[in-house]
Amino acid sequence: MANWQSLYDELENLKKEGRYRPMTVWDSGSSTWMTLNGRRVLQMSSNNYLGLTGHPELKESAIAAIREYGVGSGSVRTITGTIRIHDELERELAAFKGTEAALVFQSGFTTNQGVLASILSPDDVVISDELNHASIIDGIRLTKSHRKIYAHKDMDQLEAALKQCSSYKKRIIVTDGVFSMDGDIAPLPAIVKLAETYDALVYVDDAHASGVLGKNGKGTTDHFGLNGRVHIQIGTLSKAVGVVGGYVAGDRVLKDFLIHKARPFLFSTSQTPAVAASCLAAIRVLRRSEERIAQLWANATYFRSGAQALGFDTGASETPIIPIIIGDPAKTMRFSDLLLEEGVFAQGIVYPTVAMDKGRVRFIVAAEHTREDLDIALGAMRRAYQKLSIIG
Template sequence: MASSPQAWPQRLADAATWRRAQGLWRERLTSTRGMLDFAGNDYLGLAADPRLAKAQAAGARRLGAGAGASHLVSGHLEVHEALERRLAELVGRPRALLFSTGYMANLGTLQALCDSETQVFQDRLNHASLLDGAKLAGARSRRFHHRDLDDLDRLLARAPSEAARLVVSDGVFSMDGDVANIGGLAEISARHGAWLMIDDAHGLGVLGAHGDGCVGRAHGVEHVAVLVGTLGKALGTGGAFVAGSEALIEHLIQFARPYVYTTAQPPGVAAATLAALDVIAAEPERRERLRDNIAYFRHEAARLDLPLTDSFTPIQPLVLGESEAALRWAGRLREAGLQVGAIRPPTVPRGEARLRITLRATHDRECLDRLLEALARLPGEITR
């Protein structure tokens, strides 16, 4: 017997009740002026840079507010072509291909490369989009222990020799701030005849001698066949790209459904990203200031016995354990005018809820000290 229309409202209500009872209900918080942001991913402070805003406005005036069609119809404009060339140059690859979001880039790439016969090997802490991309392709993902090369080696050794194999990992892990061993992953992948795919969303612009990320020019196409980067984090704009060989990019143009069937990104956004690449190339001191801020924050946090994880990237997690504790700490910080992300399951494993503190090149010492002082007060305040 078919279910009644009333069954759907009850399903929604039951799901909401369960999530609230688990302390996992998510709230959208409207950011306001005057709040110090230690939650976002604008690592170089470019999102509000007037040069990017000027370039975006000029691009929109010249080319329109939107692209009007997908890349394969009439939406691929000269500004998109120029941006793809610049991104390929930044990361030392023959070609790059623009996507509207990082999530779509990962979905499209894995859907286009994999099928039910493909063996996919993923780090246990990979981003949800990487896991979902393998599911969309019908491929089974075998999960190796986080950054455990021996475990990956064992899994690859047991896989059928005739199957196509793809090893997939974040470059910088978005909730932990640690970095994949790219050289080790490349060596093991090559030894087992597997391709290696790295999502360097949180490394691009921040790491590398030129802001080319934790993969970039140091690891060529022969070592990392598929490189994904996003533009809405350190570059301060929006969208994403996949970089690799000529054959890879042409394959994605033909078979990546999120690319084929999506309107191209607004031309003003592409123009702003070109301006961001100019700033990154001309102002390496932004990365230097960011490194200084990370070192200062970690030194002072250690002095205060704050339980930070071992991360040298802008992502500085403070693991509290229970979801309720993370919510309380984030709430108290917000009352003090400090915005910090409270990260809970299923984004992180159960029992590892945390404050995800992110640092920027544009934070000065006064900003950092204000956060440190508030964090130092919190344990005593919350237990009262």
């Protein structure tokens, strides 16, 4: 029998520090109100920004695809796993993003791993924001390229790094579009300007901007009017789009290269027909979702202002991701537990996901939250804080 004592010891240490968190098993599908152990709970941690997980057009598309194609694709994309619905999805994504081509992966995480590991060589340098997502960090670690990290959104440090990197074959600046822990937006216009000045490529991960920023949710590139000036756009199909998967949008040559080089693409069975069809339906829904997206932003502004009025620290948030900064990991998780006692689910996030003194309960506001829902959450926050004796 294996000796797992070291694993037991580490788990016990997490419990002592208040950072241990078992999986939460829900009794209902993703929505603004969900059922947990037979109890109705207000959901404030879901990435289902636009409520598309339950959209009738997506569900009907999934059912129709199962009837036509079956439940699986049977293989990786480069053998027999590319069926018509996959090709249609990629064509629709490219048209939506305004790029020559798009390539779909099984998740946003594997997209970053596959793209970065494929395009970066020992002759290249990648320059990355210090708060970029773990999938970007892991993707960079898979390469033998040189790397530089600049302080979060610090354009002076970015420029200094670019000046030092003129001898490399390729210089690639990598940034999240919206940073997932703080809810702030990358200074993309400044990044693009520096990239053009120093002959660098720009790589943007729009996981939390897809469906949220830009016209019809096209992302940060469209939000800032930088179409044609961002070389690699990464998106997710599992947050605002409401299904699962990730994609890269860019030039045709990039897609063709990744088909032959990206290991997560080459060695993973393709999306099920139902998933691909649901994603395709979601993109078509997004094209007429301006009102839904406007409601998302109105809700975010209302909730953030309400939290700040109660004395909460919302950090650098400027999107529907609204962290409530607590600091201490144990207190952070206790605050999350107290909120659940009040009937509100908002997940605590602590070290190592964020710095040890930057523990936060991350709220994510959705378009389908009503003002009554948001007021319920704000009231629960006030009462939970009082119990925690952080504010009066």
